Structure formats: structure tokens, C-alpha cells
Amino acid sequence: MLYIVLLFLLLAVGMPIAVGMIATGLLYVVLEMGMDPLIAAQRVATGIDSFPLLAIPFFMLAAELMNFAGITDRIFRLAKSMVGAISGGLAYVNVLASMLFAGMSGSAVADAGGLGRIEIKAMKDDGYEVDFAAALTAASSTIGPIIPPSISFVIYGLTAGVSIGGLFAAGLLPGLMMGGALMALIAFYSKKRKYGRTQRFSWRELKDALAHAFLALMTPVIIVGGILGGIFTPTEAGAFAVLYAFILGKFIYRTLHWRDIPELIFSTALSAANVLFIIAASALIGWILTAEQVPIKLAELIVEYSASPWVL
Incomplete structure (x- = not known):
């Protein structure tokens, strides 16, 4: 005692x-x-x-690569084209973008650090209260550890001896429900505070945004599908996510530079060391x-x- x-x-x-x-x-x-x-x-x-714990730094590194490569900007643009035309659109965008990015990072910290800056600035510029924007960003980032692939599920699965693939499959519905609950709350606040629309809906903009983000959106499909299909172990899936994010950023999108590598590796090392x-x-x-x-x-x-x- x-x-x-x-x-x-x-x-x-x-x-x-x-x-x-x-x-x-x-x-x-x-x-x-x-x-x-x-x-x-x-x-x-x-x-x-x-060996399975190697999945933690791998998924963290993949998330950092996506942040540095500007993939978060593509995700934000896609979410904005999907729900930006609704009253309180940017608030919905905040939640939807977090849900999409959760399927790539598996981390609340990566979500808040990558998308958070974009979301809060956009909401502030559009007339939203800063405290509301910050609170919503903090709340939506907690979806990151729920929707697969989740770093928290990797840790729990190893500790409790539970199938990590099974945990990933079980986390999808609760993550979607969390996002739905936040959107219901946004609907209430949007009506109460008279938040306006961000933009008009455009099929052309949606198709263009989807085309720009399509390869990034394949990340959770490949990772979770590979684990559930028995192709990857969680650790191998994390390593593949790093390779996939690097190829996207460096050779396809051409937004990742060699000078960024030391900084993102150091940032990943700090985050992984804490966990x-x-x-x-x-x-x-x-x-x-x-x-x-x-x-x-x-x-x-x-x-x-x-x-x-x-x-x-």
C-alpha cells in the first residue's frame, strides 16, 4: 500500500x-x-x-510521412467537398476528415498534429469560435485510436493475448458511431449558433478531390484487408504502411523531400519512445x-x- x-x-x-x-x-x-x-x-x-510491438513505431512513422507529404491536405479537401455544403459544414468536415485519417494513422496525436492545425485555422477564418473549433478537433481526434488500424488495439492485443485483427474489425463500427454522435451534436450547435455553409456542393469538385486522395484512401483498405485476410501480421502491415506512404509522398505526389526525413524520424522516435x-x-x-x-x-x-x- x-x-x-x-x-x-x-x-x-x-x-x-x-x-x-x-x-x-x-x-x-x-x-x-x-x-x-x-x-x-x-x-x-x-x-x-x-516483435509485434514494432507495429507501434511503424504506424507512427507512416502517420508522420503522411503529414509531411501533405496527404492530410488532400483528406481535408475531400471531406470539405463531401459535407462542406451543409450548414456548419466545416465542423462536419473536421469530424469526417478525422474519421478518414484515422484509417491511416491509428493515432489521436497524429490526427491532432496533422489535421488539427488545418481544421482549426479553417474554422477560425470562417467565423467559428476558437474554443469550439479546438474542442471539436480534440474530440474528433479521439476517433483515431478506435477506427483501425489502431495503435491502442495493438498494445491491448499484445497485453491481453487477443487477436489484433479481430480488434481492428471490432473497432470500425464504434468509430463510425463516435463520428455520427459528434455530427449529431454539430447539427444541434449549427442550428443554435446559426453556422453557415462553407461552399456549394459540386460534383466536379468532389470527383477531383476524390481523385487526388484516392491512393491515400487505399491505405486503410490495404492494411486492414491484409491483416484480416492473413496476408500481413500487424507489424508487417505497419512496415508496408511506411513504404506505401513514402512512395506516395516521394514519387507519386512529389511533396516529400529528403530534407524532411531526419525531422520526421526524430519526431516519430520521440512519440514511440514515450509509448x-x-x-x-x-x-x-x-x-x-x-x-x-x-x-x-x-x-x-x-x-x-x-x-x-x-x-x-
């Missing part, structure tokens, strides 16, 4: 989650279990010694809980009290 309190105190004073977990776990291993500190280091390293560091720290805490038989003791406690008529 003391170490749990210590962990929350460390987090409360601003220590990073992974560092706090490792520090608490290390103290417990040395002081309570009487083991060598190297055991803790070994468990931390073992936590990320997994993997937490996974590694969690592995140490999980090992301690298992070694101390905490799950068994907790289950026995629940069974004991579940016999009480008051609990039932």
Missing part, C-alpha cells in the same frame, strides 16, 4: 508516468523482495522485447504483482465477500 501511495505522490509532483512506475518498482524489488536491481532492469527490457517506455515500466509492475500473487489474493478476497448477502 505504501508503494502505491508513493507512486501517486510521484505522479502528483509531475514525474513522468513511466519514470514513476520504474522508480517505485525498483524500490519494491530491492527493499521488499530483496533482489538485485538488475532484475528490475531485466524485466523492463523484457517488456518491450517483442514504449510506459509499456516497459508496466511490464515491471505487472511482474511484481504476479510474483506477489496479487491477482490470486484479490480473486480470493472477491470470492469471500461475494458470498455475503449484502454484496449480492
